[in-house]
Amino acid sequence: MEAASDEELMFRIARGDEPAFRVLAGRHLPRALGLARRVMGNDADAEEIVQEALLRVWINAARWRPSAAFRTWLYRIVVNLCLNRKRRAPFAALEEAGEPADTSPDVLATAERREAERLIAEAIAALPARQRAAIVLTYFEGHSNADSAAILGMSVSGIETLLVRARRKLRKTLGPFLD
Amino acid sequence: MNIAAFHRLLDVHGADRSRWPADCRDGAERLIAADPAAAAAFARAQALDALIARQLRGEKISDAAAARLASMLDRPLPAQHRGLLARWWPSELLEVDLSPAWPRIAALAAVCLLGFAIGLANPDMTVTPPPRFMLASASPDSDLSSLVFERDGLSEFRP
Numbered sequence: 001m002e003a004a005s006d007e008e009l010m011f012r013i014a015r016g017d018e019p020a021f022r023v024l025a026g027r028h029l030p031r032a033l034g035l036a037r038r039v040m041g042n043d044a045d046a047e048e049i050v051q052e053a054l055l056r057v058w059i060n061a062a063r064w065r066p067s068a069a070f071r072t073w074l075y076r077i078v079v080n081l082c083l084n085r086k087r088r089a090p091f092a093a094l095e096e097a098g099e100p101a102d103t104s105p106d107v108l109a110t111a112e113r114r115e116a117e118r119l120i121a122e123a124i125a126a127l128p129a130r131q132r133a134a135i136v137l138t139y140f141e142g143h144s145n146a147d148s149a150a151i152l153g154m155s156v157s158g159i160e161t162l163l164v165r166a167r168r169k170l171r172k173t174l175g176p177f178l179d
Numbered sequence: 180m181n182i183a184a185f186h187r188l189l190d191v192h193g194a195d196r197s198r199w200p201a202d203c204r205d206g207a208e209r210l211i212a213a214d215p216a217a218a219a220a221f222a223r224a225q226a227l228d229a230l231i232a233r234q235l236r237g238e239k240i241s242d243a244a245a246a247r248l249a250s251m252l253d254r255p256l257p258a259q260h261r262g263l264l265a266r267w268w269p270s271e272l273l274e275v276d277l278s279p280a281w282p283r284i285a286a287l288a289a290v291c292l293l294g295f296a297i298g299l300a301n302p303d304m305t306v307t308p309p310p311r312f313m314l315a316s317a318s319p320d321s322d323l324s325s326l327v328f329e330r331d332g333l334s335e336f337r338p
Contacts, residue, residue, distance in 0.1 A: 016259060022252050029248055034240050043241045051251055059259055120234045139228070140235040144198070145191075164190040171227055178226040 006070035013061040021061075025054045028071060031141070032078050038136040039082040041125055049085065053077045068150065075141075075151045079133050086129040116177060123173040131166035134159055180206035185217050194224035 001009070001023050012020035032053065036046035056077055057064075064073070124132060130152065137148040149159040171178065180188075185207055192198045199207060210217040 018256055021256065025252050026249065029252075030240065030245060033245060033248065037240055037244075038235055043244045047244045047248060050248060054248075054252075055257065058256055061259060063260070117234065117237075120230055124231065124234060135231060136235060138193070139232045160191045163193075164187075167190050167193070167224075167227065170231065171223070174227065174230060177230060178223045 007066050010061060010064055010066070010070055013058065014064065021058050024070075025057075028074055029054070031071075032074060035075060035136060035141065036078050036082055038140055039079065039129070039133050040085065045082075045085060049078060049081045053081055072147065072150050075137075076153060079137075079151055080153070083129050083133065120174060120177070123170055126173075127166050127169060131162050131169070134162040135166050135170075138163065180210050182210070182214060182217055182220075185210050186220060189220060189224040194221060194228045 001020060004012075004020075004023070006024060006027070009020045009024040013024065029050065032050045033046055036049045037043060040046050040049065053074060057074065064070075124135065127135065133152060134148055137143045137151060138145075143151065145156055145159050145163070149156045152159060152162075180203065184203075188199060188203055188207055192200070196204065196208075211221050212218075
């Protein structure tokens with residue numbers, strides 16, 4: 001069963017095959033969790049969203065039609081759940097938690113590096129949810145603009161507009177780090 | 180390709196040459212080689228791409244979160260939706276999360292139901308007579324303009 005394609009597993013899951021669901025979920029869980037984590041900015045929300053997305057796949061498996069790749073469909077559910085949750089709750093910054101004191105000899109250089117990383121994380125976190133989702137799909141998942149458009153349920157020109165705005169905003173915010 | 184088009188290319192596709200459309204690639208490469216401003220813009224776009232990628236790929240997923248999700252899969256799963264309605268419902272709609280909209284949908288349905296009930300409860304309503312210009316439009320020799328404009332007694336006079 002491990003070698004079966006996603007589509008074959010989905011046909012089995014539609015007939016109530018629990019082991020097939022566990023194989024499929026285990027196959028996509030890490031990437032889906034990574035995607036949700038990067039869009040949401042925290043583990044707790046990401047975990048709940050991926051759990052809900054996987055349960056939707058299981059419960060509604062009989063409705064699934066292989067019109068698109070399973071991974072695209074799953075990511076679309078995950079991203080939509082992320083965007084819905086974003087509408088309801090403000091974003092929690094990634095780097096809110098404090099860090100232990102650095103005892104290495106090059107404390108100043110390490111502190112500067114961490115400060116730079118914090119600013120970059122904040123700049124990405126400050127993007128509107130859909131722009132951040134587009135950036136995550138492009139840079140973390142390596143999706144083409146067409147694939148990202150399919151996942152976000154919009155046209156290619158729509159995703160390009162999101163990317164243009166996000167890149168311009170990040171370039172403006174992160175200007176000192178680009179020279 | 181001019182410098183404005185090149186900036187647009189970098190904004191849309193980033194600095195990764197493999198993501199550029201094939202018909203733009205040669206022109207962009209020539210511009211980078213010939214124009215220092217284009218080369219500088221390309222270098223900044225590369226730096227931005229590297230910062231974003233390093234930040235996103237460097238974030239580690241909590242092992243505990245992954246473990247909790249994996250353990251969830253071992254628990255008994257809920258019942259699946261089956262039957263004709265489940266098969267008819269388009270799979271695309273599974274991606275739509277209506278839960279935040281339910282109160283508004285319920286309010287809209289309630290208002291529609293109230294309007295329907297009021298309509299049923301008052302069947303003998305007085306019909307307001309149509310305005311004058313509507314009466315004019317009803318005449319046999321009326322034209323389209325008479326639907327919109329009121330007739331002028333002098334200009335419309337016919338012997």
